[in-house]
Amino acid sequence: MRSTVSNENEYRLARSRKLESSSSDREAKALADVSNQYGVGAGTTGKSDKRKPLGGDIAPLPQTNSKPNVFSSELVPARMPQKRQATESSTNLIGKLHSETSASHKRSRKIDYEWQDLDEEDADDPLMVSEYVGEIFAYLGELEYKTLPQQYLHKQTHIKPKMRSILVDWLVEMHMRFRLLPETLFLAINVMDRFMSMEVVQIDKLQLLATGSLFIAAKYEEVFSPSVKNYAYFTDGSYTEEEILQAEKYILTVLDFELNYPNPMNFLRRISKADDYDVQSRTLGxxxxxxxxxxxxxxxxxxxxxxxxxxxxxxxxxxxxxxxTGNLIHYSGYRAAEMRQCVDLIVQYLVAPVEHDEFFKKYATRKFMKASVVCRSWAKKAVQEGRDLFASELQTTRPQ
Known part of the structure; x- marks a missing residue:
């Protein structure tokens, strides 16, 4: 009887070892199949032959503030610390953040003007979030520098200023055809400019870049975004739906999905508060x-x-x-002298011949109070008369 039990135990042990061996073989084979499928095997050391949706074979632009490769072996310590390092308390971090924010976003640093607290009247309206509006715009001021595109036309050897003008004018036409929000156009051009600040784009892919940028911006800003079919139709068949979707993925990857752009319309609305929300100045603005x-x-x-x-x-x-006025200085963050360069450039654009036809026609309608016609006629007259746009009598440090 004992010999029978012993033989049975030996049989079970041998069978168990055999099953474990076959199971490990199957697991190793399955892992090998997954490695081959996703390119983890030895064949992945070479460069991929897949072309970029927008950049072709051209190398990206050199970046001055390039980030270190976090996956580099040089940055990985040989031995991880056994004890977790102590960090600052949340109270200290919040205090430090507020001090840095308040120090870096006071554009008019010296308070030598009078201003009124126009947010006080909105204290009973929860939608206006008057108790947080100061911190909100301080945060937007921080984002301005993070999402600011660099002047790239001297680096983009294939693209001339005239090409960008044609591209942007076509983008305005598509924006009008889809009846999108103003914020969508601002974000789309910011996405396009930031992408071209980082990557070289072939001339025949510029329209695809503009289409993909507006496609992304509409998803971000609009309640009801046009489908990709509408964008493909508007390009007259130049690009398929799949190409637009691939361009969308590539643009977002290059930008690291950073779309938190402080829209200029938000700042204009803030300044309009000090202008008593005047419709005429807001439309011209x-x-x-x-x-x-x-x-x-x-x-x-x-x-x-x-x-x-x-x-x-x-x-x-x-x-x-x-x-x-003092209120406009406070709620805009700028004195008149600090805006001189930007104001001069806008006046130069108004005096020059019309370069963007669709843009001019858009604001020549009664819906926009014929703003393009009014502004151009004023600028030409002001330049002819040699007016001083920054005369001292035009400015005051009082609220009104």
Whole structure:
């Protein structure tokens, strides 16, 4: 009886070892199949032959502030510390953040003007979030520098300023055809400019880049975004739906999915609060502000600065006196002297011949109070008469 039990135990042990061996073989084979499928095997050391959707075989632009490769073996310590390092308390971090924010975003650092707390009247309206509005715009001021495109046309050897002008004008036409929000156009051009600041784009892919940028911006800003079929149809069959989707993925990958862009319209609305929400100056300001994204000379200028300069010229055109007050200094963050370069560039654009036809026609309609016609006629007259747009009598440090 004992010999029978012993033989049975030996049989079970041998059978168990055999099953474990076959199971491990199957697991190793399955892992090998997955490695081959996703390119983890030995064949992945070579470069992929797949072309980029927008850049072709051209290498990306050199970056001055290039990030280190976090996957490099040099950055990985030989032995991980056994004990977790102590960190700052949350209270200290919050205090440090507030101190840095308040120090870096006071553009008009010396408070030598009078201003009124216009947010106080909105204290009972929870939608206006008056208790947080200061911190919100301080955060937007920080984002301005993170999402600011660099002047890239001197690096993009294939692209000339005239090409960008044609591309942006076509983008404005598509934006109008789809009846999208103004914020969508601002974000689309910012995405396009930031991408070209980082990657070289072939000439025959520029339209695809503009289409993909507007496609991304509409998804981010609109409640109901047009489908990819509409974009493919608007390109007259130049690009398929699949190509637009691939371009979308590639653009977002290059930008690291960073779409938290402080839209210039937010700053213009903030400044309009100090302008008593005047409809006429707001409409002219929209046209003047849109010039700063249409013309390539404004690439690299802060959105808040462009918004303040647009409101300054709008009030000049409407002959408001004084043009720039203490409230406008406070809620825009800029004095008149700090806007001189931006104001001069806008006036130069208005005096020059019409370069962007679709953009001009858009604001020549009654819907926009014929802003493009009014602003151009004023600028030509002001230049002919040699007016001083920054005369001291046009400015005051008082609230009104």
């Amino acid at each position: 929209k046209y003047l502000l849109e010039i700063t994204i249409i013309d390539y000379k404004f690439i690299g200028m802060l959105p808040s600065l462009c918004s303040a300069a647009a409101m300054y010229i709008a009030r000049l055109i409407l002959q408001k006196s004084p043009v720039w």
